[in-house]
Amino acid sequence: MDKEYIRMEHICKRYDKTPVLKDLNAVLQKGEILGFLGPSGAGKTTTIKILTGQLKPTSGEAYVLGIHVKNIDETIYEQIGIVTDQSGIYERMTVYENMKYFARILKADGKRIDELLERVGLEKHKKKPAGKLSKGQAQRLVLARAVLHKPRVLFLDEPTSGLDPSTALDIHRLLMEMKEEGMAIFLTTHNMEEAEKLCDHVALLNDGEIVEYGTPRELCLRYNKEKCYKVLLENGEEHVLKQTAEDIERLSGWLLGNQAAAVHSCEPTLENVFLTVTGRELR
Ligand SMILES: Nc1ncnc2c1ncn2[C@@H]1O[C@H](COP(=O)(O)OP(=O)(O)OP(=O)(O)O)[C@@H](O)[C@H]1O
Structure with missing residues (x-):
């Protein structure tokens, strides 16, 4: 139970x-990343707001670090970190001053x-004044600020949305390191590749409902109904094979x-799964 950092019951x-959230149930354990995946308007941000005490649920129970929401x-806030957008940066302060200011508020060790x-x-x-950072740099500053006090739970709303692939990769690396250090991360995204790579568990959210978990x-x-294999031959030909005797x-x-030269199984991606379950694209 002490490793259970978030629990949602019938939210x-x-x-x-x-209704924008319908009977959500999910658990996030220490050292895990849980992804809430869904298209715009599915209810991802509303879920974060409920879990961080910014919004009351209409019904249901939810606990963060054992505390009822x-x-x-x-x-x-001494134990959680939240990254929802790039707001809250003091543009005229330098990057370092921003961090120092928040270290004081969060009672965090300035040595971090x-x-x-780095x-x-x-x-x-x-x-550099924070107002002069690029979008990706500002995003990284917000993330660094959110983990200054070594929170046990980190809430991330679309952490890499609109970032270039290399910055997104840096952020992924950092999140994996922090997960290894025991942080639990609640992540919302509509980027299925990101979810596939980072998340221990995912909840597919559609119209406020978890349609798969x-x-x-x-x-x-589970959705690999028609098992097939892609074969690349040494002569460059590509064939897709089914599980038939022939x-x-x-x-x-x-x-x-x-x-x-290569044989690959063709199970669906999370994106395909989402499409099959909901009949709609994620974007
Ligand atoms: N204050 C509000 N009053 C009324 N409806 C709201 C309010 N806030 C959100 N909604 C509605 O609740 C639904 C879920 O919104 P939410 O912001 O949680 O979605 P989301 O999955 O985070 O979307 P996005 O990916 O675009 O951020 C949407 O239909 C939205 O219009």
Whole structure:
């Protein structure tokens, strides 16, 4: 139980009479990344707001670090970090001053500032006014700031949305390191590749409802109805084979004749799974 950092039980949220979250159930353990995946308007941000005490659920129970969300007060911020957008940066202060200011508010060890700026690749920009950072740099500053006090749970709303692949990769690396150090990360994204790579569990959210939940691998295998294999031959030809006697014979012929350069199974990606489950694209 002490490793269970987030628990949601039957969480529902209505705005006026419109339901936007319907019976959400999920658990996030220490040292894990849980991805809430869904298209725009699915309810991802609303879920984060409920879990961080910014919004009350209409019904259901949720606990963060064992505290019921209705009892959450500012003291929880000593143990959690939140990155929802790039707001809250003081543009006229330098990168370093921003970090120092937040270290004081969060009662964090100031010695971590240099180490974190290094880890997010902002060490060489530390004297720059934060208002002059690029979008990707500002995103990294917000992330560094959110983990200054070594929170046990980190909430990330679309952490790499709009970033170039190399900056996104840096952020992925940092998140994996922090997960290894035991941080639990609640991540929302509509980037299925990101989720496949980072998340231990994913919840596919559609119109406020979790339509699938499991490890990315479990979900991809669950929807791998028509098993097939892609074979690349040494002569450059590509073939897609099914599990029929005829295709298995062709494959064994190529393997025995040393003609196959590569064989891949073609299970669906999370994106395909989402499309199958909901009939809609993620974007
Ligand atoms: N204050 C509000 N009043 C009424 N409806 C709201 C309010 N905030 C959000 N909604 C509605 O709730 C639904 C879920 O919104 P939410 O912001 O949680 O979605 P999201 O999955 O985070 O979307 P995005 O990826 O675009 O950020 C949407 O239909 C939205 O219009």
